[in-house]
Amino acid sequence: MQDDPAKPDAAEVIRVQHLEKRFGEVHAVAGIDFSVYAGECFVLLGPNGAGKSTTIKMMTGLMKSDGGSIEIGGWSVAQSPVRVRSLIGYVPQMLSVDGNLTGYENLLVFAKLYGLRRSERTERIREILERFDLAEAADRLVRTYSGGMIRKLEIGQAVLHHPRVLFLDEPTVGLDPVARKGVWEHIERLRHEQNMTIVLTTHYMEEAESLCTRIAIMSRGRIAALGTAQALRAQMGQPDASMDDVFAHFAGRFEQEEGGMRSVFRSRRTARRLG
Ligand SMILES: Nc1ncnc2c1ncn2[C@@H]1O[C@H](COP(=O)(O)OP(=O)(O)OP(=O)(O)O)[C@@H](O)[C@H]1O
Numbered sequence: 001m002q003d004d005p006a007k008p009d010a011a012e013v014i015r016v017q018h019l020e021k022r023f024g025e026v027h028a029v030a031g032i033d034f035s036v037y038a039g040e041c042f043v044l045l046g047p048n049g050a051g052k053s054t055t056i057k058m059m060t061g062l063m064k065s066d067g068g069s070i071e072i073g074g075w076s077v078a079q080s081p082v083r084v085r086s087l088i089g090y091v092p093q094m095l096s097v098d099g100n101l102t103g104y105e106n107l108l109v110f111a112k113l114y115g116l117r118r119s120e121r122t123e124r125i126r127e128i129l130e131r132f133d134l135a136e137a138a139d140r141l142v143r144t145y146s147g148g149m150i151r152k153l154e155i156g157q158a159v160l161h162h163p164r165v166l167f168l169d170e171p172t173v174g175l176d177p178v179a180r181k182g183v184w185e186h187i188e189r190l191r192h193e194q195n196m197t198i199v200l201t202t203h204y205m206e207e208a209e210s211l212c213t214r215i216a217i218m219s220r221g222r223i224a225a226l227g228t229a230q231a232l233r234a235q236m237g238q239p240d241a242s243m244d245d246v247f248a249h250f251a252g253r254f255e256q257e258e259g260g261m262r263s264v265f266r267s268r269r270t271a272r273r274l275g
């Protein structure tokens with residue numbers, strides 16, 4: 001864990017209460033409650049189908065909930081969607097760039113979408129290209145980019161309008177270790193240099209532990225455990241447990257009841273995202 005875990009007196013930036021979502025018979029999000037504090041890196045961990053993406057989509061206002069409430073910066077996502085949209089950036093699990101446009105053009109589309117004034121657009125896009133090490137590739141078609149470059153471009157798009165909160169759904173899935181480290185460094189910089197609050201999902205347990213302040217383990221639409229990695233270990237009564245053990249302890253039980261834990265590192269997910 002970071003040595004600066006969320007302080008109890010940090011401002012509450014996100015408040016989720018009794019949040020629910022159903023898809024027919026599937027109770028994808030089954031009444032969850034949590035808060036995220038200013039400057040945190042908050043991670044949702046959980047097996048495939050646990051409800052992480054659904055939770056994030058409802059927090060961004062892209063998907064309507066079936067119950068409960070979400071506030072961001074004190075604004076209700078349901079009642080003040082435009083206000084909330086100006087406060088947040090979102091990098092979805094699926095691809096959010098157009099391979100047939102250049103990096104610059106992709107950023108321009110989002111700059112217009114966010115309503116950046118014409119006079120500030122060019123400078124802000126250049127700034128983002130520099131910050132995410134994409135200046136040299138700016139005029140190349142994105143379909144020629146590596147997975148890591150695409151991820152950086154997607155994060156760049158999501159922060160063009162200086163959001164207070166950045167949501168990232170599996171930002172490092174399918175990347176090689178070097179590219180993954182690069183993406184994490186950028187996320188860290190956004191958090192430390194711009195005091196951005198980060199909410200992300202990942203299946204990389206060690207990353208979650210070393211880079212995030214608190215971990216919410218989701219399973220079958222519920223939060224099975226929430227706290228710092230140390231607090232979760234303490235709750236298990238095993239202070240030396242690995243993160244894999246922590247994960248299996250809190251999330252695995254439900255899966256085993258269903259006949260074995262599904263792999264959460266499935267490579268098809270990468271193919272699905274980039275292919
Ligand atoms: N649009 C949809 N229509 C029907 N069912 C859905 C829809 N989106 C999600 N679900 C179902 O809701 C449950 C939660 O899905 P969700 O995508 O939130 O899981 P996740 O934790 O993000 O999983 P993964 O790790 O695979 O990304 C799953 O059972 C999924 O099949």
Ligand SMILES: [Mg+2]
Nearest residue numbers: 052053054093
């Ligand atoms: Mg998901």
